Amino acid sequence: MADIDSYIEDLKKKSEERFEQFKIVDISSIKEISNDAYLEKPTWLGGDKKFVCLFIDLDKSSKISFKKHPKTMAKIYDYFTQNIVDILNHPTFGADYIDIKGDGAFGIFEGDKASYKALYCAITFKTLFEQSIRDKFSDEEDQLSCKFGIHKDKLLVRKIGKRGHGNYNEVWAGRLVNNAAKLANQAKDIPQDIAYPLSLPILISEQVHSDFEKNKEFGFYHCCTGNGQPLPNQIEMFKEVNDFSDETLGDKFYYTRVIWCKNCADNYINLI
Numbered sequence: 322m323a324d325i326d327s328y329i330e331d332l333k334k335k336s337e338e339r340f341e342q343f344k345i346v347d348i349s350s351i352k353e354i355s356n357d358a359y360l361e362k363p364t365w366l367g368g369d370k371k372f373v374c375l376f377i378d379l380d381k382s383s384k385i386s387f388k389k390h391p392k393t394m395a396k397i398y399d400y401f402t403q404n405i406v407d408i409l410n411h412p413t414f415g416a417d418y419i420d421i422k423g424d425g426a427f428g429i430f431e432g433d434k435a436s437y438k439a440l441y442c443a444i445t446f447k448t449l450f451e452q453s454i455r456d457k458f459s460d461e462e463d464q465l466s467c468k469f470g471i472h473k474d475k476l477l478v479r480k481i482g483k484r485g486h487g488n489y490n491e492v493w494a495g496r497l498v499n500n501a502a503k504l505a506n507q508a509k510d511i512p513q514d515i516a517y518p519l520s521l522p523i524l525i526s527e528q529v530h531s532d533f534e535k536n537k538e539f540g541f542y543h544c545c546t547g548n549g550q551p552l553p554n555q556i557e558m559f560k561e562v563n564d565f566s567d568e569t570l571g572d573k574f575y576y577t578r579v580i581w582c583k584n585c586a587d588n589y590i591n592l593i
């Protein structure tokens with residue numbers, strides 16, 4: 322056993338050096354976090370540029386997971402998380418960065434169309450979830466359920482790990498990812514849609530909603546019911562919830578329960 326005192330002294334010295342060298346550089350693309358140059362330096366990627374995060378995870382309040390065998394749970398994760406990751410890799414509206422987190426996954430989107438792409442990924446997964454994934458793993462007592470949150474904010478991130486060891490982890494110090502997850506959790510306070518009680522809400526923050534207000538052609542309106550049947554007229558995509566207050570998310574958010582109908586999919590996805 323090596324001398325633990327000198328080992329700890331060495332760690333203290335290295336941390337002090339890191340503390341002195343700490344800096345934040347402006348990020349221009351989320352892809353920069355894969356740059357090895359940042360791996361061992363205390364250099365974080367941040368700045369004023371805003372990114373959009375779509376966070377999707379299993380709703381554990383259904384308690385379905387506690388009743389199942391590990392093998393069944395593994396099947397659920399495989400079906401659930403793999404599909405999220407596949408959709409986040411969509412060639413047209415996919416994310417620019419994808420990660421798995423706990424019972425779900427998130428994607429980070431950049432560029433002018435970030436908010437729109439994030440919503441299209443969410444609607445795509447919701448459509449698949451409600452048409453096939455849910456029924457495959459639900460029984461009469463318990464419905465498999467999931468949560469969606471889309472938020473837009475600055476980010477502050479660094480990859481922590483050791484060069485050449487392969488196991489790095491991004492550390493998200495900014496609020497982007499956490500707030501997208503926090504928003505997803507608000508789904509429990511949204512009343513069920515009476516016509517489509519199993520239709521899940523996709524929650525978006527005010528910042529994301531304002532992108533749809535600015536460019537309404539990307540999905541401010543839609544024409545489908547909660548089960549994807551076209552309506553005769555276009556209606557607003559998002560409903561407002563304003564009995565809400567959060568220090569960083571603001572005092573309202575919005576949600577939609579839309580799943581793709583052919584009209585909407587053709588109209589919106591072709592704009593990307």
Ligand SMILES: [Zn+2]
Pocket residue numbers: 543544545551552581582583584585586
């Ligand atoms: Zn439609």
